[in-house]
Amino acid sequence: MNIRCTQANHQNQQIMGFCINRICPDLRPYCNFCLPCHSKHLNMLTSLELLYGWIQQRILIIQDVEKSVQECKFSLDNLLNQFLPYLHLNIQQLQELGLSELDILIKSLCQMEDCEESLFIQLQQQIEQIQSIIKETLQIIKSFSYLKQNEILLSPLDITIQEQPKHECVLNPNQNQFTFELMQQNSIKQKEWCRVIAFNKDNLIVAVGCHKNIKIFSHIQGQLKPIQSLSEHANSVLTLSFMKNSNNLVSGSLDNLIIIWQINEYNQWDCKQKLNGQSGSVFCLLLSNDDDLIISSGDNSIKFWTKQKQWSCSQTITQHTKSVYSLNLNQTQNKLISCSADSLILVIVQRTLDKKWDVLQKIKADQYGYRLCFINDNIFTFQPYCKEFMHVYEMDCNSQQYRKTKEIIVNCGSKDDCQFQQQYIDSKGILVNKNGNNIILLRKLENDGFIVEQSIEFQKYNIFGQVSNDGEYLITWDEISKEIQIRQYKE
Numbered sequence: 001m002n003i004r005c006t007q008a009n010h011q012n013q014q015i016m017g018f019c020i021n022r023i024c025p026d027l028r029p030y031c032n033f034c035l036p037c038h039s040k041h042l043n044m045l046t047s048l049e050l051l052y053g054w055i056q057q058r059i060l061i062i063q064d065v066e067k068s069v070q071e072c073k074f075s076l077d078n079l080l081n082q083f084l085p086y087l088h089l090n091i092q093q094l095q096e097l098g099l100s101e102l103d104i105l106i107k108s109l110c111q112m113e114d115c116e117e118s119l120f121i122q123l124q125q126q127i128e129q130i131q132s133i134i135k136e137t138l139q140i141i142k143s144f145s146y147l148k149q150n151e152i153l154l155s156p157l158d159i160t161i162q163e164q165p166k167h168e169c170v171l172n173p174n175q176n177q178f179t180f181e182l183m184q185q186n187s188i189k190q191k192e193w194c195r196v197i198a199f200n201k202d203n204l205i206v207a208v209g210c211h212k213n214i215k216i217f218s219h220i221q222g223q224l225k226p227i228q229s230l231s232e233h234a235n236s237v238l239t240l241s242f243m244k245n246s247n248n249l250v251s252g253s254l255d256n257l258i259i260i261w262q263i264n265e266y267n268q269w270d271c272k273q274k275l276n277g278q279s280g281s282v283f284c285l286l287l288s289n290d291d292d293l294i295i296s297s298g299d300n301s302i303k304f305w306t307k308q309k310q311w312s313c314s315q316t317i318t319q320h321t322k323s324v325y326s327l328n329l330n331q332t333q334n335k336l337i338s339c340s341a342d343s344l345i346l347v348i349v350q351r352t353l354d355k356k357w358d359v360l361q362k363i364k365a366d367q368y369g370y371r372l373c374f375i376n377d378n379i380f381t382f383q384p385y386c387k388e389f390m391h392v393y394e395m396d397c398n399s400q401q402y403r404k405t406k407e408i409i410v411n412c413g414s415k416d417d418c419q420f421q422q423q424y425i426d427s428k429g430i431l432v433n434k435n436g437n438n439i440i441l442l443r444k445l446e447n448d449g450f451i452v453e454q455s456i457e458f459q460k461y462n463i464f465g466q467v468s469n470d471g472e473y474l475i476t477w478d479e480i481s482k483e484i485q486i487r488q489y490k491e
Helices: 032-044 048-086 091-096 099-142
Strands: 017-019 179-182 194-199 205-210 213-220 223-230 237-242 249-253 258-263 269-275 284-287 293-297 302-307 311-317 324-329 335-340 344-350 357-364 369-376 379-384 389-395 402-409 423-425 430-435 438-444 450-457 463-467 473-478 483-490
Touching: 017 032, 017 048, 179 450, 194 473, 205 237, 205 249, 213 237, 223 269, 223 483, 237 284, 249 284, 269 311, 284 324, 293 324, 311 357, 335 369, 369 423, 369 430, 379 430, 402 450, 423 463, 430 463
Parallel strands: 194 237, 194 463, 324 369
Antiparallel strands: 179 483, 194 205, 205 213, 213 223, 237 249, 249 258, 258 269, 284 293, 293 302, 302 311, 324 335, 335 344, 344 357, 369 379, 379 389, 389 402, 423 430, 430 438, 438 450, 463 473, 473 483
16 A cells, blocks of 8 residues: 555655544544554554445445435325325315224324424434534535545446435325226227237327237227238237338337338338347337337347348347346437346437447346336336336436436236336326236326326236327227227326
8 A cells, every 4th residue: 555644754654554433533544653643442443455344334334324214204105195185174074084084083193293292303303413414524525635526436337226215205196187988889809919009100000919910900089990911920029119200110029020011102011121130039119200220129138220221230238138128218319228137227328429329327126127118318217027116217417327216106916018118198298107907097297206197907917008199099908808998088
């Protein structure tokens, strides 16, 4: 360790170690000449080799404190969620509650009053003390000349960013409700499994993957009429996406193939090109707004396809170790998120000059999930597999890294399927989320929170579908009804 002591009259001696006794007036690195100052606490001196472990232990203590605070907040939010329905009741509504419910309510609130007198005041004092210590510590850290504000000690490309502690979002289901109501008369019997449904850009055409075939329908005000059936795939069609500037269609299948379907002068779709680059089933396809990029996933890779005369793979990212289930682009089309069976969420950004893509951040989730979705450039949502919470991630303005900030209570089940992607309808502020045997429709609030407006429960988890781009229609197929069902937005 080639560090020299800066104390006067210490003859520029080499530093031997560090004092870690917080009450020592000479709390600093020490040399041989410094030792007499530490004679009463030699057990609180450490070498550089052991200092790293000591630093790690102290950081873990801070993380444990933060976790305890978050658990406390989680409990308080759950409690508040129970009391909120009573907040705006008038006298008549209170009378309608009944004696038993009123009795429980009063006793519960009295118990909270006892907590306020015995615990909350102490808690407030402790919070103020902690804030004072943290403020003093931050001021000391900022005064260190060798700590630069923008210095990066660890590259986010080389480490897995750990998921941040969770926050509970309190729900309020009583404002501006909407529902999607079933148009039973417009349902179509379909015995073959339909694992994917897609609308074109103006919602006038619907493509449905019916086993290994693709059925094309015209769509007018919730009514579907068959136009054509496409038969080039050798196994079940798992993903479909229309191009934005034409009605050309891209499909992916269990047969590992991606097929480009081009509409001809007779308004019929022809197989234009087959792409065989995925080593496994194609679970997800994304198309850019300019129709000059296709992004696909299925195995542990994410492939980027560009077109000159023909479509070809221009880049592959292989930082997932298991199947990639979902992909989503942000509004400005320069950032991509992915989730996989390996429990990783990747944040991938596009370079400005050469348009190549780089992994910017890896987020390790507690549980893998099948679906995620950008809400805007700074927020995305993620649904862990069959969990009772949907996670909200927000970008930290300082670190430019995403961290989990909210958990939204949603209905769940014991099993799920990966084909129904999350979808955000910006014009209506609606997020469509599937979890188990439930399709959950949430509204985004102005404060970037979410409320569950409707949860449609099916008998089994094999449900597939999509909402139209204008948010007016929800089309689904499920294993029990074996029907293509249309639901209309009502507010």
